[in-house]
Amino acid sequence: MNYPIFDGHNDTILSLHMQKDENKRTFFDKSEKGHIDLPRAREGGLVGGFFAHFIPNPPKKDANQMSSDNFPGAKSDSADGAYEMPKAVGLPYEYATRYAMSMAKRMLKIETDSGGEVKLVRTVAEIESCIKNNVLAMIYHFEGAEMIDEDLNALYLFYQAGLRSLGPVWSRDNIFGHGVPFKFPSTPDVGPGLTDAGKRLLRACNELGILFDLSHLNEKGFWDVESLSNAPLVATHSNAHALCQSARNLTDKQLDAIQATNGVVGLNYHVGFLREDGKIVRDTSLGEIVRHGLYIADRIGTDHIALGSDFDGAVMPADLKDAAGLPNLVEALSVAGFTHDDLQKITHQNWLRVLSDTWS
Ligand SMILES: [Zn+2]
Numbered sequence: 001m002n003y004p005i006f007d008g009h010n011d012t013i014l015s016l017h018m019q020k021d022e023n024k025r026t027f028f029d030k031s032e033k034g035h036i037d038l039p040r041a042r043e044g045g046l047v048g049g050f051f052a053h054f055i056p057n058p059p060k061k062d063a064n065q066m067s068s069d070n071f072p073g074a075k076s077d078s079a080d081g082a083y084e085m086p087k088a089v090g091l092p093y094e095y096a097t098r099y100a101m102s103m104a105k106r107m108l109k110i111e112t113d114s115g116g117e118v119k120l121v122r123t124v125a126e127i128e129s130c131i132k133n134n135v136l137a138m139i140y141h142f143e144g145a146e147m148i149d150e151d152l153n154a155l156y157l158f159y160q161a162g163l164r165s166l167g168p169v170w171s172r173d174n175i176f177g178h179g180v181p182f183k184f185p186s187t188p189d190v191g192p193g194l195t196d197a198g199k200r201l202l203r204a205c206n207e208l209g210i211l212f213d214l215s216h217l218n219e220k221g222f223w224d225v226e227s228l229s230n231a232p233l234v235a236t237h238s239n240a241h242a243l244c245q246s247a248r249n250l251t252d253k254q255l256d257a258i259q260a261t262n263g264v265v266g267l268n269y270h271v272g273f274l275r276e277d278g279k280i281v282r283d284t285s286l287g288e289i290v291r292h293g294l295y296i297a298d299r300i301g302t303d304h305i306a307l308g309s310d311f312d313g314a315v316m317p318a319d320l321k322d323a324a325g326l327p328n329l330v331e332a333l334s335v336a337g338f339t340h341d342d343l344q345k346i347t348h349q350n351w352l353r354v355l356s357d358t359w360s
Contacts (some may be wrong), residue, residue, distance in 0.1 A: 001340065003347040004131050005326050007049030008266025008308030009141075009215070009237035011069075012036045013107050014054050015312035027110050027118075035311035035322040038117065041136055044326035047348065048121065048130055048137025050165055050236055052313070053103045055096045055146055057088050069237070069248070069270050069314040081278040085182040088172035091146040097154070100147035104161065107138065120162045124356045131348070139355075141236075143216070144170030144179075150197050152204050159208050164359060166205065167213035167236070168198055169221070171248070176201050177221045184278035185245035188254075193220035199228060206230050209359045214238075215248070215266075215308075222254055231358045232263035237308030239265075239273045239292045240299075246273050252299060259300035264354045266308020267292055269329075271315050284317040286332045293333060293346070302342040306350045 015034050016027060025031035030039035036046065111120050114136075121127050121137045130137035140162040148154045148166075155163075171179035176198035178191035194202065198221070205212045206229060214222050214235045226233060235258065241249040250258070250265060258265055267289055272280040274288035296305050309316075311323060319328055330343060338346065 001343075002045050002327070003330055003343055004047040005045050005307060005330075006047055006127070006131075006137075006348040006351045007311070008306055008351065009050050009052055009143075009268070009313075010036055010309060010311040011052050011054060011143075011313030012311065013051050013103050013110075014056070017103055017106055018056070028113070035309070035316065037323075038114070038136060040322055040324040042134075043324040044322075045330075046136070046323045046326060048127060049139065049309075050141040051107060051138045052141050052143040053100060053107070054143040054170060054313075055091055055099045057091065058095055069268070069273075069310050081184060081275070083182070083184055083278070084186075085171075087179075087181050088170075090172065090174050093146065093149060096146035100142075104140075107140065111138070122162055122164060124352055124359060127352065127355070139164050141211075141213070142166040143213075144168075144172070144174065145176055145201065146174050148176075148201070150175055152201060155201070155204055155208070155210075159210060163210060164355075165211035165213060165236070167216050168194070168201055170216045178218045179216045180218045180247040183247045184272065186247035187219070187245075188222070188241065188247045188249070188251065189219040190247060191218045191220065193218075193224040199224065202228055211355070211358045219251070219254070222257075226257050226261075229261075231261075232354050233258045233261045234263050234265075234354060234358070235308075236266045237268040237310050239268050240295045243292055243295055244274055244276055244278060246278060248273050255296060255300050255304075259304050262303075262354070262357065264304050264306045264350050265296060266306045266351075267296070268308050268310050269314065269316050269320060270310045271317055273314075274317075280315055282315055282318050286317050286319045286329055288317060289320075289329060290332050290336045293338070294336060297338070297342075302338070302345050303350060303353075305346050306348075306354075307346065
C-alpha cells in the first residue's frame with residue numbers, strides 16, 4: 001500500500017543553496033547527494049511539505065557552516081553521548097534579508113523551471129490538487145524570523161509572496177524570542193519567553209493565517225504561545241523528550257498541550273533527536289522513529305502525529321537514507337501496529353487538517 005507522504009520539514013532549499021563543490025546537484029536530477037530531489041520524492045511517495053528557509057550564520061574564518069539540525073561541531077563522541085553546541089549569536093537584519101531574498105529566488109525558480117511539476121502552495125485546496133495531479137507541493141516556511149523587522153512590515157509582503165508558516169526562532173536568540181540550544185541531555189526550559197515583538201508576531205500570524213512553528217522555541221516561549229494563540233499548536237519536526245532528552249524534543253506536558261489544541265507533532269528522523277543516548281550516528285535503526293511514534297500515539301493519539309523528516313538538514317538512520325526510502329518507514333510503522341487509518345493520518349491527513357484549521 002502506498003501512502004502519499006506530506007512532510008513537516010526539510011532544508012532542501014538551503015542544501016541546494018550552499019553547495020560549493022563542482023558537481024552540484026539540482027532539484028530535478030536524481031542524485032546520491034542530500035535527501036530530496038524530484039525523482040527521489042516521486043520514488044518515495046513524498047507529495048510535498050514545508051520547505052524551510054533558514055539563514056545560516058554569516059561566514060567567519062574557520063567557522064563551521066551550519067545546516068539546520070546537523071552540525072559539523074555536534075559530534076557526540078563522548079562515551080555518554082552528551083554534548084552542547086555553542087549557541088549561535090543573533091543575525092544582522094540586513095544580512096538575513098539579503099539571504100532570505102536569494103533563497104526565495106531559488107525556491108521560485110524551482111517552481112518555474114519545473115514546468116508545472118512543482119508548486120508553491122498557499123491553500124489546502126491547492127495541496128489536495130497537487131496530490132491528485134502528482135505535483136510536488138511546497139510550503140514556504142521560515143525557520144527563524146530574522147528577515148522580519150520589529151514593526152512586522154516585511155511579514156505582510158512575505159505573506160503575499162506565499163509565506164504560510166514560520167518558526168519565530170531557530171536555536172538562537174532574536175528580537176522575537178529564544179531558541180533551545182543543541183544540548184543533550186537538557187531540558188527545553190532554557191531562557192525567557194517570547195519578547196513583546198514575538199507576541200505581536202504571533203498575533204499577526206494568527207490574523208493572517210500563518211502557522212507558528214514551535215520546534216526550535218524554548219519552553220517558556222512555548223507556553224507563551226499556548227496561552228496567546230488561537231491556532232492549533234504545532235511542532236513541525238520534534239520528538240518525545242521522555243525517550244531522548246535533547247532540548248529540541250517535547251516534554252509530556254508539551255505533547256498534552258498540542259493534543260488539547262488539536263495540533264500536531266511532526267516526527268523528526270534526525271538520529272540525535274531519536275536515540276536514548278543522543279548519539280549522532282548513522283547506524284541507527286528505523287525502529288527509533290517508530291519508538292517515538294508509538295510513545296506519542298500512546299500519550300496523545302494518532303490524530304496528533306505526523307512526519308517532519310528534517311531531510312537535507314540532519315543525519316538520517318541508515319535504513320531510511322533519503323526520500324526514496326520513505327516506504328521503508330511506512331512499512332516499519334505498519335509492522336509496529338499502526339493501522340491503515342492511522343497511516344493515512346500520519347502520512348498526510350493530520351497535516352491537511354491542521355493546515356486547514358490554521359490557514360482559514
Ligand atoms: Zn530545525
